[in-house]
Amino acid sequence: MNRQEQKLKTRQNIIHAAFSLLDENRSLSAISLREVAREAGIAPTSFYRHFKDMDELGLTLVDEAGLALRQLMRQARRRIESGGGVINTSVDTFMEFISGNKNVFRLLLREHTGTSAAYRLAVHREIQHFIDELADYILEQQDIDHKSAEFQADAMVRLVFSSGAEALESDPKLRKHIGDKVKAQLRFVQLGARALFKHKS
Amino acid sequence: MNRQEQKLKTRQNIIHAAFSLLDENRSLSAISLREVAREAGIAPTSFYRHFKDMDELGLTLVDEAGLALRQLMRQARRRIESGGGVINTSVDTFMEFISGNKNVFRLLLREHTGTSAAYRLAVHREIQHFIDELADYILEQQDIDHKSAEFQADAMVRLVFSSGAEALESDPKLRKHIGDKVKAQLRFVQLGARALFKHKS
DNA sequence: TAAATTAGCGCACACTTGTAAGCTGAGTTG
DNA sequence: CAACTCAGCTTACAAGTGTGCGCTAATTTA
Numbered sequence: 001m002n003r004q005e006q007k008l009k010t011r012q013n014i015i016h017a018a019f020s021l022l023d024e025n026r027s028l029s030a031i032s033l034r035e036v037a038r039e040a041g042i043a044p045t046s047f048y049r050h051f052k053d054m055d056e057l058g059l060t061l062v063d064e065a066g067l068a069l070r071q072l073m074r075q076a077r078r079r080i081e082s083g084g085g086v087i088n089t090s091v092d093t094f095m096e097f098i099s100g101n102k103n104v105f106r107l108l109l110r111e112h113t114g115t116s117a118a119y120r121l122a123v124h125r126e127i128q129h130f131i132d133e134l135a136d137y138i139l140e141q142q143d144i145d146h147k148s149a150e151f152q153a154d155a156m157v158r159l160v161f162s163s164g165a166e167a168l169e170s171d172p173k174l175r176k177h178i179g180d181k182v183k184a185q186l187r188f189v190q191l192g193a194r195a196l197f198k199h200k201s
Numbered sequence: 202m203n204r205q206e207q208k209l210k211t212r213q214n215i216i217h218a219a220f221s222l223l224d225e226n227r228s229l230s231a232i233s234l235r236e237v238a239r240e241a242g243i244a245p246t247s248f249y250r251h252f253k254d255m256d257e258l259g260l261t262l263v264d265e266a267g268l269a270l271r272q273l274m275r276q277a278r279r280r281i282e283s284g285g286g287v288i289n290t291s292v293d294t295f296m297e298f299i300s301g302n303k304n305v306f307r308l309l310l311r312e313h314t315g316t317s318a319a320y321r322l323a324v325h326r327e328i329q330h331f332i333d334e335l336a337d338y339i340l341e342q343q344d345i346d347h348k349s350a351e352f353q354a355d356a357m358v359r360l361v362f363s364s365g366a367e368a369l370e371s372d373p374k375l376r377k378h379i380g381d382k383v384k385a386q387l388r389f390v391q392l393g394a395r396a397l398f399k400h401k402s
Numbered sequence: 403t404a405a406a407t408t409a410g411c412g413c414a415c416a417c418t419t420g421t422a423a424g425c426t427g428a429g430t431t432g
Numbered sequence: 433c434a435a436c437t438c439a440g441c442t443t444a445c446a447a448g449t450g451t452g453c454g455c456t457a458a459t460t461t462a
Contacts, residue, residue, distance in 0.1 A: 003429055007439070025316050030230060032419065045421070046440045053420090109314045113366055115226050120370070155360060155386040162359040165314055169321070184397075185356040191396050192389030204459055208409070233449065246451075247410045254450090407460070418449075423442105430437075 011050045013040040018061055022103045024169065027110045028058045028119060059122055062111060065104045066126035072097045073133060086141075087186045091160065095179050098164050099172075109165050131157045148197035155189045212251050214241040219262060223304045225370065228311045229259045229320065260323055263312060266305045267327035273298045274334060287342075288387045292361065296380050299365050300373075310366050332358045349398035356390045 001009075017039035021031045033054055037044045051057045076093040080086055098105045108126065111119040135153035139146065163182040167175045202210075218240035222232045234255055238245045252258045277294040281287055299306045309327065312320040336354035340347065364383040368376045 003437090003439080006429090010439080024318065027228075027230075027316050029228075030316055033421090034419070042439090043441050044419095045442090048421080049439055110316070113310050113314055115228050115231055115311070117225070117370075151382055151385050152389065154382065155389060158360055158363040159356060162363055169318075181352055181355065184352050185390070187397060188353065188356060188393030189386070189389045190393065192391065192393035195392050195396065196385075196388065204408080207459095211409080234451090235449070243409090244411050245449095246412085246453095249451080250409055403462100405460105405462080407458100409456105409458090411454105411456080413453090413455105415452085416450100419447080421446105422444085425443105426439105426441075428437105428439090430435100432433105432435085 007050075010040070010042065010046075014042075014047065014050055014057065015060065015064065016040075018057060019103050019107070022061075022107055022110075024106070027114060028054070028061070028107070029115050055116070055118065058111075058116070058119055061107060062119060062122040062126065065107050066123075066129070068097075068101060068104055069108070069126060069130060073130070077137075087183055087190070091179055091183050091186070094160055094164060095167060095175060098168055099175070102168060105164060105168060109161070109168070127157065127161070142194065144194060145197050148193050152189055152193040156186050159185050159189070208251070211241070211243065211247075215243075215248065215251055215258065216261065216265065217241075219258060220304050220308075223262075223308055223311075225307070228315060229255070229262070229308070230316050256317070256319065259312075259317070259320055262308060263320060263323040263327065266308050267323075267330070269298075269302060269305055270309070270327060270331060274331070278338075288384055288391070292380055292384050292387070295361055295365060296368060296376060299369055300376070303369060306365060306369060310362070310369070328358065328362070343395065345394065346398050349394050353390055353394040357387050360386050360390070 014036060018031065018036050021035060021039060022028070031054075033047055034044045036054075036057070037047050051060070072093060076090050079089045079093060108123050112123040112127070114120060131150075131153050134157060135149045138144065138149040138153055142149070144152070159182055163178050163185075167178045170178065215237060219232065219237050222236060222240060223229070232255075234248055235245045237255075237258070238248045252261070273294060277291050280290045280294060309324050313324040313328070315321060332351075332354050335358060336350045339345065339350040339354055343350070345353070360383055364379050364386075368379045371379065
Protein backbone atom coordinates (compact mmCIF):
# COMPACT_ATOMS: atom_id res chain seq x y z
CA MET A 1 0.00 0.00 0.00
CA ASN A 2 1.17 3.46 -1.02
CA ARG A 3 1.95 6.16 1.44
CA GLN A 4 -0.75 8.30 -0.17
CA GLU A 5 -3.23 5.45 -0.12
CA GLN A 6 -2.51 4.75 3.52
CA LYS A 7 -2.99 8.39 4.44
CA LEU A 8 -6.25 8.60 2.51
CA LYS A 9 -7.49 5.47 4.24
CA THR A 10 -6.71 6.87 7.68
CA ARG A 11 -8.52 10.06 6.71
CA GLN A 12 -11.57 8.03 5.75
CA ASN A 13 -11.28 6.16 9.03
CA ILE A 14 -11.40 9.46 10.90
CA ILE A 15 -14.44 10.62 8.94
CA HIS A 16 -16.19 7.32 9.44
CA ALA A 17 -15.33 7.32 13.14
CA ALA A 18 -16.76 10.81 13.52
CA PHE A 19 -20.03 9.89 11.79
CA SER A 20 -20.38 6.81 13.97
CA LEU A 21 -20.01 8.95 17.10
CA LEU A 22 -22.78 11.29 15.92
CA ASP A 23 -25.58 9.08 17.23
CA GLU A 24 -28.81 10.33 18.75
CA ASN A 25 -27.02 11.79 21.75
CA ARG A 26 -24.09 13.71 20.32
CA SER A 27 -23.46 16.72 18.15
CA LEU A 28 -20.26 17.89 16.53
CA SER A 29 -19.51 20.19 19.43
CA ALA A 30 -19.95 17.28 21.82
CA ILE A 31 -17.45 14.89 20.31
CA SER A 32 -13.84 15.41 21.23
CA LEU A 33 -10.72 15.10 19.18
CA ARG A 34 -9.49 12.34 21.48
CA GLU A 35 -12.69 10.37 21.09
CA VAL A 36 -12.55 10.53 17.32
CA ALA A 37 -8.90 9.49 17.38
CA ARG A 38 -9.67 6.60 19.73
CA GLU A 39 -12.51 5.41 17.49
CA ALA A 40 -10.35 5.75 14.39
CA GLY A 41 -7.55 3.80 16.02
CA ILE A 42 -4.88 6.48 16.01
CA ALA A 43 -3.13 8.59 18.63
CA PRO A 44 -4.81 11.90 19.50
CA THR A 45 -1.96 13.94 18.14
CA SER A 46 -1.91 12.07 14.83
CA PHE A 47 -5.27 13.66 14.11
CA TYR A 48 -3.42 16.85 13.23
CA ARG A 49 -1.71 15.14 10.30
CA HIS A 50 -5.12 15.13 8.59
CA PHE A 51 -7.14 18.07 9.88
CA LYS A 52 -6.16 21.45 11.27
CA ASP A 53 -8.68 21.04 14.09
CA MET A 54 -12.13 19.64 14.84
CA ASP A 55 -13.81 22.52 13.00
CA GLU A 56 -12.17 21.52 9.76
CA LEU A 57 -13.33 17.95 10.24
CA GLY A 58 -16.83 19.21 11.00
CA LEU A 59 -17.04 21.23 7.80
CA THR A 60 -15.81 18.21 5.87
CA LEU A 61 -18.61 16.13 7.36
CA VAL A 62 -21.22 18.74 6.43
CA ASP A 63 -19.90 18.75 2.87
CA GLU A 64 -20.12 14.97 2.66
CA ALA A 65 -23.65 15.05 4.01
CA GLY A 66 -24.66 17.70 1.48
CA LEU A 67 -23.17 15.60 -1.30
CA ALA A 68 -25.21 12.60 -0.17
CA LEU A 69 -28.33 14.75 -0.30
CA ARG A 70 -27.69 15.89 -3.84
CA GLN A 71 -27.14 12.30 -4.93
CA LEU A 72 -30.45 11.50 -3.32
CA MET A 73 -32.20 14.08 -5.46
CA ARG A 74 -30.80 12.61 -8.63
CA GLN A 75 -32.06 9.22 -7.57
CA ALA A 76 -35.50 10.70 -6.88
CA ARG A 77 -35.64 12.28 -10.34
CA ARG A 78 -34.79 8.96 -11.94
CA ARG A 79 -37.63 7.36 -10.03
CA ILE A 80 -40.11 10.05 -11.01
CA GLU A 81 -39.44 9.43 -14.70
CA SER A 82 -40.56 5.84 -14.26
CA GLY A 83 -43.89 7.03 -12.83
CA GLY A 84 -45.41 7.29 -9.36
CA GLY A 85 -46.03 11.02 -8.91
CA VAL A 86 -43.58 13.73 -7.93
CA ILE A 87 -44.67 14.21 -4.34
CA ASN A 88 -45.07 10.54 -3.51
CA THR A 89 -41.77 9.56 -5.05
CA SER A 90 -39.82 12.43 -3.53
CA VAL A 91 -41.13 11.92 -0.02
CA ASP A 92 -40.62 8.16 -0.17
CA THR A 93 -37.08 8.64 -1.39
CA PHE A 94 -36.38 11.15 1.33
CA MET A 95 -37.77 8.92 4.06
CA GLU A 96 -35.72 6.00 2.82
CA PHE A 97 -32.62 8.14 2.94
CA ILE A 98 -33.34 9.12 6.52
CA SER A 99 -33.84 5.51 7.56
CA GLY A 100 -30.66 4.37 5.89
CA ASN A 101 -28.41 7.32 6.78
CA LYS A 102 -29.64 8.39 10.17
CA ASN A 103 -26.41 9.93 11.35
CA VAL A 104 -25.90 11.86 8.13
CA PHE A 105 -29.33 13.46 8.31
CA ARG A 106 -28.95 14.01 12.04
CA LEU A 107 -25.76 15.93 11.41
CA LEU A 108 -27.52 18.34 9.05
CA LEU A 109 -30.52 18.75 11.30
CA ARG A 110 -28.55 19.34 14.43
CA GLU A 111 -25.93 21.66 13.05
CA HIS A 112 -28.60 23.64 11.20
CA THR A 113 -29.69 25.04 14.56
CA GLY A 114 -26.46 24.26 16.36
CA THR A 115 -23.98 26.34 18.30
CA SER A 116 -21.45 27.00 15.57
CA ALA A 117 -22.17 29.86 13.17
CA ALA A 118 -19.83 28.30 10.61
CA TYR A 119 -21.69 24.98 10.65
CA ARG A 120 -25.06 26.72 10.55
CA LEU A 121 -24.00 28.62 7.48
CA ALA A 122 -22.59 25.52 5.79
CA VAL A 123 -25.80 23.56 6.35
CA HIS A 124 -27.88 26.54 5.29
CA ARG A 125 -26.01 26.61 2.00
CA GLU A 126 -26.63 22.91 1.39
CA ILE A 127 -30.34 23.29 2.07
CA GLN A 128 -30.50 26.35 -0.17
CA HIS A 129 -29.05 24.25 -3.00
CA PHE A 130 -31.80 21.79 -2.34
CA ILE A 131 -34.46 24.53 -2.49
CA ASP A 132 -33.02 26.12 -5.63
CA GLU A 133 -32.98 22.86 -7.56
CA LEU A 134 -36.56 22.12 -6.52
CA ALA A 135 -37.63 25.64 -7.55
CA ASP A 136 -36.09 25.12 -10.99
CA TYR A 137 -37.93 21.85 -11.34
CA ILE A 138 -41.24 23.47 -10.35
CA LEU A 139 -40.70 26.27 -12.86
CA GLU A 140 -40.22 23.68 -15.58
CA GLN A 141 -43.29 21.70 -14.64
CA GLN A 142 -45.85 24.31 -13.66
CA ASP A 143 -47.28 27.45 -15.19
CA ILE A 144 -46.27 29.67 -12.31
CA ASP A 145 -44.19 32.80 -11.76
CA HIS A 146 -40.64 32.75 -10.44
CA LYS A 147 -41.33 34.05 -6.96
CA SER A 148 -44.19 31.64 -6.36
CA ALA A 149 -42.05 28.74 -7.42
CA GLU A 150 -39.37 29.88 -4.99
CA PHE A 151 -41.79 30.26 -2.09
CA GLN A 152 -43.39 26.94 -2.92
CA ALA A 153 -40.07 25.11 -3.02
CA ASP A 154 -38.96 26.82 0.18
CA ALA A 155 -42.12 25.76 2.00
CA MET A 156 -41.88 22.20 0.70
CA VAL A 157 -38.29 21.72 1.75
CA ARG A 158 -38.99 23.16 5.19
CA LEU A 159 -41.93 20.79 5.66
CA VAL A 160 -39.97 17.77 4.51
CA PHE A 161 -36.98 18.53 6.69
CA SER A 162 -39.12 19.26 9.70
CA SER A 163 -41.09 16.04 9.28
CA GLY A 164 -37.87 14.19 8.61
CA ALA A 165 -36.65 15.27 12.01
CA GLU A 166 -39.72 13.73 13.56
CA ALA A 167 -39.46 10.57 11.49
CA LEU A 168 -35.83 10.14 12.42
CA GLU A 169 -36.58 9.06 15.98
CA SER A 170 -39.80 7.16 15.21
CA ASP A 171 -40.56 3.49 14.55
CA PRO A 172 -41.46 2.42 10.97
CA LYS A 173 -45.20 2.47 11.61
CA LEU A 174 -45.22 6.05 12.84
CA ARG A 175 -42.78 6.94 10.08
CA LYS A 176 -45.34 5.80 7.51
CA HIS A 177 -47.93 8.04 9.12
CA ILE A 178 -45.57 11.00 9.09
CA GLY A 179 -44.88 10.36 5.41
CA ASP A 180 -48.60 10.41 4.57
CA LYS A 181 -49.06 13.60 6.54
CA VAL A 182 -46.26 15.48 4.82
CA LYS A 183 -47.49 14.32 1.41
CA ALA A 184 -50.89 15.83 2.13
CA GLN A 185 -49.24 19.02 3.35
CA LEU A 186 -47.14 19.29 0.20
CA ARG A 187 -50.32 18.98 -1.85
CA PHE A 188 -51.81 21.83 0.16
CA VAL A 189 -48.82 23.99 -0.70
CA GLN A 190 -48.78 22.98 -4.36
CA LEU A 191 -52.47 23.66 -4.85
CA GLY A 192 -52.37 26.91 -2.91
CA ALA A 193 -49.42 28.21 -4.88
CA ARG A 194 -51.09 27.36 -8.18
CA ALA A 195 -54.34 29.00 -7.16
CA LEU A 196 -52.76 32.23 -5.95
CA PHE A 197 -50.31 32.74 -8.81
CA LYS A 198 -51.50 31.18 -11.98
CA HIS A 199 -49.44 32.81 -14.71
CA LYS A 200 -45.77 33.02 -15.44
CA SER A 201 -44.41 36.57 -15.22
CA MET B 202 -36.19 38.90 53.76
CA ASN B 203 -37.49 35.43 54.56
CA ARG B 204 -35.44 32.31 54.21
CA GLN B 205 -37.95 31.06 51.63
CA GLU B 206 -37.92 34.33 49.76
CA GLN B 207 -34.14 34.35 49.72
CA LYS B 208 -34.03 30.82 48.39
CA LEU B 209 -36.59 31.59 45.69
CA LYS B 210 -34.61 34.62 44.65
CA THR B 211 -31.41 32.60 44.33
CA ARG B 212 -33.32 30.05 42.28
CA GLN B 213 -34.49 32.80 39.95
CA ASN B 214 -30.91 34.06 39.76
CA ILE B 215 -29.79 30.63 38.62
CA ILE B 216 -32.52 30.44 35.98
CA HIS B 217 -31.77 33.93 34.75
CA ALA B 218 -28.05 33.18 34.67
CA ALA B 219 -28.65 30.05 32.61
CA PHE B 220 -30.80 31.90 30.06
CA SER B 221 -28.19 34.60 29.73
CA LEU B 222 -25.55 31.99 28.95
CA LEU B 223 -27.69 30.48 26.19
CA ASP B 224 -26.58 32.95 23.54
CA GLU B 225 -26.03 32.16 19.88
CA ASN B 226 -23.07 29.94 20.64
CA ARG B 227 -24.21 27.71 23.49
CA SER B 228 -26.76 25.01 24.09
CA LEU B 229 -27.91 23.48 27.35
CA SER B 230 -25.42 20.67 27.01
CA ALA B 231 -22.64 23.20 26.49
CA ILE B 232 -23.08 25.24 29.65
CA SER B 233 -21.53 23.84 32.79
CA LEU B 234 -22.79 23.80 36.32
CA ARG B 235 -19.80 25.84 37.41
CA GLU B 236 -20.45 28.48 34.79
CA VAL B 237 -24.07 28.86 35.79
CA ALA B 238 -23.07 29.09 39.44
CA ARG B 239 -20.42 31.71 38.64
CA GLU B 240 -22.93 33.79 36.65
CA ALA B 241 -25.52 33.45 39.42
CA GLY B 242 -23.01 34.51 42.03
CA ILE B 243 -22.97 31.35 44.15
CA ALA B 244 -20.50 28.56 44.81
CA PRO B 245 -20.67 25.57 42.44
CA THR B 246 -21.78 23.23 45.18
CA SER B 247 -24.59 25.52 46.30
CA PHE B 248 -26.26 24.79 42.99
CA TYR B 249 -27.33 21.43 44.41
CA ARG B 250 -29.45 23.12 47.06
CA HIS B 251 -31.79 24.17 44.24
CA PHE B 252 -31.56 21.57 41.47
CA LYS B 253 -30.70 17.88 41.49
CA ASP B 254 -28.44 18.39 38.48
CA MET B 255 -28.17 20.35 35.23
CA ASP B 256 -30.86 18.21 33.58
CA GLU B 257 -33.41 19.32 36.12
CA LEU B 258 -32.48 22.93 35.48
CA GLY B 259 -32.74 22.34 31.73
CA LEU B 260 -36.25 20.93 31.96
CA THR B 261 -37.24 23.89 34.10
CA LEU B 262 -35.99 26.25 31.41
CA VAL B 263 -37.93 24.41 28.70
CA ASP B 264 -41.06 24.68 30.80
CA GLU B 265 -40.57 28.40 31.25
CA ALA B 266 -40.01 28.84 27.53
CA GLY B 267 -43.19 26.89 26.74
CA LEU B 268 -45.12 29.05 29.15
CA ALA B 269 -43.87 32.18 27.41
CA LEU B 270 -45.05 30.76 24.08
CA ARG B 271 -48.53 30.09 25.36
CA GLN B 272 -48.76 33.62 26.71
CA LEU B 273 -47.74 34.79 23.26
CA MET B 274 -50.66 32.97 21.68
CA ARG B 275 -53.12 34.63 24.02
CA GLN B 276 -51.69 37.98 23.06
CA ALA B 277 -52.03 37.12 19.36
CA ARG B 278 -55.69 36.17 19.79
CA ARG B 279 -56.38 39.45 21.50
CA ARG B 280 -54.81 41.29 18.58
CA ILE B 281 -56.78 39.33 16.00
CA GLU B 282 -60.08 40.38 17.59
CA SER B 283 -59.15 44.00 16.98
CA GLY B 284 -58.69 43.28 13.25
CA GLY B 285 -55.74 42.78 10.93
CA GLY B 286 -56.14 39.24 9.64
CA VAL B 287 -55.25 35.97 11.32
CA ILE B 288 -52.13 35.17 9.38
CA ASN B 289 -50.69 38.67 9.40
CA THR B 290 -51.31 39.18 13.08
CA SER B 291 -50.01 35.78 14.13
CA VAL B 292 -46.81 36.00 12.14
CA ASP B 293 -46.13 39.56 13.26
CA THR B 294 -46.68 38.57 16.89
CA PHE B 295 -44.42 35.59 16.51
CA MET B 296 -41.65 37.60 14.90
CA GLU B 297 -41.86 40.22 17.63
CA PHE B 298 -41.52 37.49 20.22
CA ILE B 299 -38.44 36.13 18.54
CA SER B 300 -36.83 39.56 18.41
CA GLY B 301 -37.59 40.28 22.04
CA ASN B 302 -36.84 36.86 23.51
CA LYS B 303 -34.03 35.54 21.40
CA ASN B 304 -32.57 33.22 23.96
CA VAL B 305 -35.93 31.75 24.89
CA PHE B 306 -36.77 30.89 21.29
CA ARG B 307 -33.23 29.68 20.71
CA LEU B 308 -33.55 27.29 23.59
CA LEU B 309 -36.66 25.68 22.10
CA LEU B 310 -35.21 25.58 18.61
CA ARG B 311 -31.91 24.10 19.65
CA GLU B 312 -33.15 21.55 22.11
CA HIS B 313 -35.87 20.46 19.69
CA THR B 314 -33.15 18.79 17.62
CA GLY B 315 -30.63 18.63 20.43
CA THR B 316 -28.67 15.81 22.00
CA SER B 317 -30.90 15.07 24.98
CA ALA B 318 -33.91 12.83 24.39
CA ALA B 319 -35.58 14.27 27.49
CA TYR B 320 -35.25 17.84 26.21
CA ARG B 321 -36.39 16.86 22.72
CA LEU B 322 -39.50 15.28 24.17
CA ALA B 323 -40.20 18.26 26.41
CA VAL B 324 -39.93 20.72 23.51
CA HIS B 325 -41.96 18.43 21.27
CA ARG B 326 -44.76 18.51 23.85
CA GLU B 327 -44.72 22.29 23.98
CA ILE B 328 -44.90 22.57 20.19
CA GLN B 329 -47.69 20.00 20.06
CA HIS B 330 -49.69 22.18 22.47
CA PHE B 331 -49.13 25.00 20.05
CA ILE B 332 -50.33 22.90 17.10
CA ASP B 333 -53.39 21.57 18.95
CA GLU B 334 -54.58 25.01 19.95
CA LEU B 335 -54.16 26.27 16.39
CA ALA B 336 -56.05 23.24 15.04
CA ASP B 337 -58.95 23.98 17.41
CA TYR B 338 -59.00 27.57 16.25
CA ILE B 339 -59.03 26.51 12.58
CA LEU B 340 -61.88 24.07 13.22
CA GLU B 341 -63.88 26.90 14.73
CA GLN B 342 -63.21 29.28 11.87
CA GLN B 343 -63.30 27.10 8.78
CA ASP B 344 -65.66 24.58 7.24
CA ILE B 345 -63.13 21.78 7.20
CA ASP B 346 -62.83 18.24 8.58
CA HIS B 347 -60.85 17.41 11.68
CA LYS B 348 -57.88 15.74 10.02
CA SER B 349 -57.40 18.54 7.50
CA ALA B 350 -57.43 21.10 10.27
CA GLU B 351 -54.79 19.10 12.11
CA PHE B 352 -52.57 18.76 9.04
CA GLN B 353 -53.03 22.42 8.23
CA ALA B 354 -52.12 23.54 11.73
CA ASP B 355 -49.15 21.17 11.78
CA ALA B 356 -47.82 22.54 8.49
CA MET B 357 -48.31 26.13 9.58
CA VAL B 358 -46.50 25.72 12.87
CA ARG B 359 -43.62 23.92 11.17
CA LEU B 360 -43.29 26.71 8.62
CA VAL B 361 -43.42 29.44 11.25
CA PHE B 362 -40.87 27.75 13.50
CA SER B 363 -38.57 27.00 10.61
CA SER B 364 -38.72 30.57 9.34
CA GLY B 365 -38.36 31.82 12.89
CA ALA B 366 -35.06 30.00 13.09
CA GLU B 367 -33.88 31.87 10.03
CA ALA B 368 -35.19 35.19 11.28
CA LEU B 369 -33.47 34.73 14.62
CA GLU B 370 -30.02 35.37 13.23
CA SER B 371 -31.02 37.98 10.62
CA ASP B 372 -31.08 41.75 10.64
CA PRO B 373 -34.48 43.54 10.78
CA LYS B 374 -34.62 44.14 7.03
CA LEU B 375 -34.15 40.50 6.15
CA ARG B 376 -36.51 39.59 8.98
CA LYS B 377 -39.25 41.60 7.31
CA HIS B 378 -38.66 39.71 4.08
CA ILE B 379 -38.80 36.37 5.88
CA GLY B 380 -42.06 37.43 7.49
CA ASP B 381 -43.63 38.24 4.12
CA LYS B 382 -42.47 34.96 2.70
CA VAL B 383 -43.91 32.86 5.49
CA LYS B 384 -47.20 34.76 5.30
CA ALA B 385 -47.50 33.86 1.62
CA GLN B 386 -46.63 30.25 2.41
CA LEU B 387 -49.27 30.07 5.12
CA ARG B 388 -51.83 31.31 2.60
CA PHE B 389 -50.75 28.54 0.23
CA VAL B 390 -51.40 26.01 2.96
CA GLN B 391 -54.70 27.54 4.01
CA LEU B 392 -56.04 27.70 0.47
CA GLY B 393 -54.82 24.23 -0.41
CA ALA B 394 -56.37 22.68 2.67
CA ARG B 395 -59.69 24.36 1.98
CA ALA B 396 -59.68 23.25 -1.63
CA LEU B 397 -58.81 19.63 -0.92
CA PHE B 398 -61.19 19.06 2.01
CA LYS B 399 -64.16 21.30 1.81
CA HIS B 400 -66.68 19.71 4.16
CA LYS B 401 -66.70 18.86 7.83
CA SER B 402 -66.93 15.12 8.47
C1' DT C 403 -33.14 30.91 74.90
C1' DA C 404 -31.69 26.44 73.41
C1' DA C 405 -31.92 23.19 69.60
C1' DA C 406 -32.52 22.12 64.90
C1' DT C 407 -32.41 23.18 60.15
C1' DT C 408 -30.27 24.59 55.99
C1' DA C 409 -28.25 27.90 52.23
C1' DG C 410 -23.96 28.57 50.95
C1' DC C 411 -18.84 27.87 51.08
C1' DG C 412 -13.90 25.89 50.70
C1' DC C 413 -11.26 22.09 49.79
C1' DA C 414 -10.11 17.98 47.43
C1' DC C 415 -10.22 14.30 44.06
C1' DA C 416 -10.32 11.82 39.88
C1' DC C 417 -11.24 12.73 35.05
C1' DT C 418 -11.22 14.55 30.38
C1' DT C 419 -9.85 17.93 27.41
C1' DG C 420 -6.54 20.24 23.53
C1' DT C 421 -2.08 20.38 22.09
C1' DA C 422 3.22 21.24 22.35
C1' DA C 423 7.79 18.71 21.91
C1' DG C 424 10.42 15.37 20.28
C1' DC C 425 11.17 10.41 18.66
C1' DT C 426 10.69 6.23 15.51
C1' DG C 427 10.37 3.68 11.55
C1' DA C 428 8.73 2.90 7.11
C1' DG C 429 8.19 4.74 2.39
C1' DT C 430 10.19 7.83 -1.24
C1' DT C 431 13.62 9.91 -3.91
C1' DG C 432 18.13 11.09 -5.95
C1' DC D 433 22.26 2.84 -0.70
C1' DA D 434 22.20 7.20 1.56
C1' DA D 435 19.38 11.14 2.56
C1' DC D 436 14.94 12.82 3.22
C1' DT D 437 10.04 12.97 4.30
C1' DC D 438 6.35 12.39 7.22
C1' DA D 439 2.36 9.43 9.49
C1' DG D 440 1.94 8.07 13.82
C1' DC D 441 3.57 7.51 18.59
C1' DT D 442 4.69 8.58 23.71
C1' DT D 443 5.01 11.80 27.19
C1' DA D 444 3.64 15.89 29.51
C1' DC D 445 1.04 19.93 31.06
C1' DA D 446 -2.35 23.32 32.27
C1' DA D 447 -7.14 24.06 32.36
C1' DG D 448 -11.75 22.85 33.20
C1' DT D 449 -15.22 19.50 34.76
C1' DG D 450 -18.85 17.15 38.37
C1' DT D 451 -19.37 16.23 42.91
C1' DG D 452 -18.37 14.19 47.88
C1' DC D 453 -17.26 15.88 52.55
C1' DG D 454 -17.49 18.71 56.28
C1' DC D 455 -17.86 23.53 58.12
C1' DT D 456 -20.13 28.10 59.16
C1' DA D 457 -23.55 31.21 60.20
C1' DA D 458 -28.02 32.66 60.06
C1' DT D 459 -32.86 31.68 60.29
C1' DT D 460 -36.68 28.89 62.14
C1' DT D 461 -38.80 26.17 65.58
C1' DA D 462 -39.89 24.44 70.22
